[in-house]
Amino acid sequence: MKQNIIATFSIVAHDPETGEWGVAVQSKFLGVGSVVPWAKAGVGAIATQAFANPAYGPEGLQLLEGGLSAEEVVKRLTEQDSQKEDRQVGVVDAKGRAASFTGEQCYDWAGGKVGKHYAAQGNILVNEATVTEMGETFKQTEGPLADRLMAGIKAAQRAGGDSRGKQSAALLVVKEKAGYGELSDVAVDLRVDDHPDPIEELDRIYQLHQLYFGETKPEEVIPVDGKIQQEVLSHLNRLSYLTSEQVTEEEFYNAFTTYLHTENFEGREQERGKLDLKVLEYMRNQE
Template sequence: MKSKVIATFSICAHAPETGEWGVAVQSKFLGVGSIVPWAKAGVGAIATQAFGNPQYGPDGLKLLEQGLSAEEVIERLTSDDPQKEDRQVGVVDAKGNGATFTGEECYEWAGGKVGKHYAAQGNILVNEETVTDMGEAFEQAEGSLADRLMTAIKAAQRAGGDSRGKQSAAILVVKDKAGYGGLSDVAVDLRVDDHPEPIEELDRIYQLHQLYFGASKPEEVVEVEGDVKKEVEHHLRRLGYLTSEDVSSDEFHDTFTTYLHTENFEGREQERGKIDLKVFEYMKNQ
């Protein structure tokens, strides 16, 4: 088997309703997230794998930014590549059009599927269903683009996955100013580099990411009063934030703010006197 072959299944996708592009991937390969997924807000997403050429990522994004379609980008990337028959690449362009390429020398099972706003592909797989189920799961999934990408790679693994086993997984989602503090376009960028159950571990980390950085829902914000306040006070004492039994309203709220900032819940911090129920549940389970 050729060195540097990345036996992988991946999906590139676009969510036009939210202006997001992203890639999710799993492989029997160390740190697959450092090589396969590439994306740029407003431009598109790329997965480069098999006998992977990491330069396909930045080069392909530049071509997409110039206005080339997904199919044109793949043609341009592979046309002058003497090892193109060992490559596999998926692309989704700025308009959400997908394209995928699998070289004739890629190890079986290898192939891809293009659907509405996505391109799914894989190589050295147990079966074709790994790719087809991945695409179908994405089509049927609901929620954010990251949610749908996670659903897709879970379905791919259930269908068969990489014939050599499992090792690493990653998800990358970009959107204009969706990053931390609105200072970058990287909405989600998570990796599991070496784990016996990489997709499950990636999902665990993704759920933490949503807890810390996801937006509060109005229906999940409640007043800190009555039994809720008593329970919050109890947990603040249990966790060492409050030491006295009798506390003033100002001391309570100042201490609760300290808790929020210590636990990195600034993104779920509400106006004085209110609490996000996800924070409340987290407190109870600490």
């Protein structure tokens, strides 16, 4: 068997309603997130794997940005590659058109499925159902693109997965100004480099990502008064942000602000007198 083959399954996709592009991937390979997933807001997404050519990522995005379709990009990337029969690549373009390529020398089971706004592919898999279920679950799942991509790779693992086992996983989603402070286009960029259950671990840190950086829902903003204020006060004392239950309103809110900033909840900070229920739920479970 060739060395450094990225035996993996991945899905690249676009959500036209949210304006997101992304990739989710799992592999029996150390640090798969450093090689396979590539994406650029407004342009498209790419997964390069098997006997992977990392250049397919930046070069493919450049071709997409130049106006080529996903199918044209796959053709351009592979036609002059002397080792294309060992490669596998999935592409989705700015319009959501998708294409997948599997070279004839990729190890079984290897192949891809293309559907509306997605391309799913894998190599050295237990079975074809791994890829089929990945795509079908993605199509049937609702919510943000990251949720749908995660659902896809979870279904792929349940259906069979990588025949060599599990080691790493990654999730990359881009959208214009969706990054921290609206200063980048990277909405989600999470990696599990080495873990016995990489997809489960990726999902765990993704849920943390959503807790810290997800948008506050209007229905989850509540006033800080009565029993809620007493509960928050109790938690602030328990967690050593205060040392007494008898404090002024100013001391209470100063301590609460310190707590929010210490725990990286700036994104869920509300105007004085209100709080995000997600923060209170976190406080309740904090030791």
